[in-house]
Amino acid sequence: MVDENKQVDSVEVADSAGKHNDSRRRWLKKAGMASPALLLLANRPAMAAGCTISGFMSVNMGTSLTVHEGATCNGWSPGNWKNDRGQITSAAWNMTGLSPSTPFKTVFDTRSLGGAQIRKVIGGTPENNVVDYQSRINQTFIQELQGNTKTNSITQHAAACYLNAMFLQGGGAGSNPDPWMLNYPTADDIIGLYLMYEMSHMYPQAGVTYQLERGGLLVGRSDNMTVNDYNNFFVSISDGGGSDDWQSGL
Numbered sequence: 001m002v003d004e005n006k007q008v009d010s011v012e013v014a015d016s017a018g019k020h021n022d023s024r025r026r027w028l029k030k031a032g033m034a035s036p037a038l039l040l041l042a043n044r045p046a047m048a049a050g051c052t053i054s055g056f057m058s059v060n061m062g063t064s065l066t067v068h069e070g071a072t073c074n075g076w077s078p079g080n081w082k083n084d085r086g087q088i089t090s091a092a093w094n095m096t097g098l099s100p101s102t103p104f105k106t107v108f109d110t111r112s113l114g115g116a117q118i119r120k121v122i123g124g125t126p127e128n129n130v131v132d133y134q135s136r137i138n139q140t141f142i143q144e145l146q147g148n149t150k151t152n153s154i155t156q157h158a159a160a161c162y163l164n165a166m167f168l169q170g171g172g173a174g175s176n177p178d179p180w181m182l183n184y185p186t187a188d189d190i191i192g193l194y195l196m197y198e199m200s201h202m203y204p205q206a207g208v209t210y211q212l213e214r215g216g217l218l219v220g221r222s223d224n225m226t227v228n229d230y231n232n233f234f235v236s237i238s239d240g241g242g243s244d245d246w247q248s249g250l
Contacts, residue, residue, distance in 0.1 A: 122208055
């Protein structure tokens with residue numbers, strides 16, 4: 001079980017005042033030409049499979065998404081979101097529909113899974129009923145992004161991943177998106193995978209595993225994921241590596 005009081009080092013992103021102002025203007029210009037998120041996400045190229053849970057698990061089980069082309073997967077980091085650097089301004093937060101003070105557990109809840117479900121798997125057989133579970137994390141998004149309340153980086157980076165996904169769903173990619181913006185996992189996938197981690201590794205039940213489904217199809221299973229696998233997945237898609245090109249307007 002996880003010790004919830006151990007601190008985590010957060011990701012710091014350095015930027016000059018001039019670059020901050022220039023990049024903010026570029027972001028606002030692009031955001032003004034934002035295309036509908038559903039159109040953006042419905043037209044993912046085939047290589048995007050590696051940026052999904054199923055693609056991650058099936059392509060190279062137990063390894064980081066960095067085995068794929070990094071620019072197609074890595075989004076803004078916890079440091080980007082918490083530091084109000086570059087593109088991450090109040091306007092970007094507004095596009096997510098959240099504020100820094102939003103409680104983490106109000107979002108990471110099975111009732112937020114509009115198009116997905118989690119089922120218990122006991123003795124290899126999934127139960128008919130879906131799981132009703134809300135995260136036990138009481139901190140706000142900004143507290144989790146700061147990374148000073150958990151034992152590892154999973155919760156911290158899951159918070160950034162969700163913000164990235166909601167930013168894109170809100171149309172934040174604009175008309176000239178970076179590669180990672182085209183290929184990013186859905187908010188449902190991020191919520192579902194994180195909740196399977198919390199139930200399986202923070203508050204486990206003996207003999208119980210979980211599986212995430214969408215439209216009756218299997219997306220991921222908790223018994224195939226170690227703590228390192230969860231960490232690799234979330235860190236790989238929120239490591240900040242996709243930020244520089246976007247901020248410089250390339």
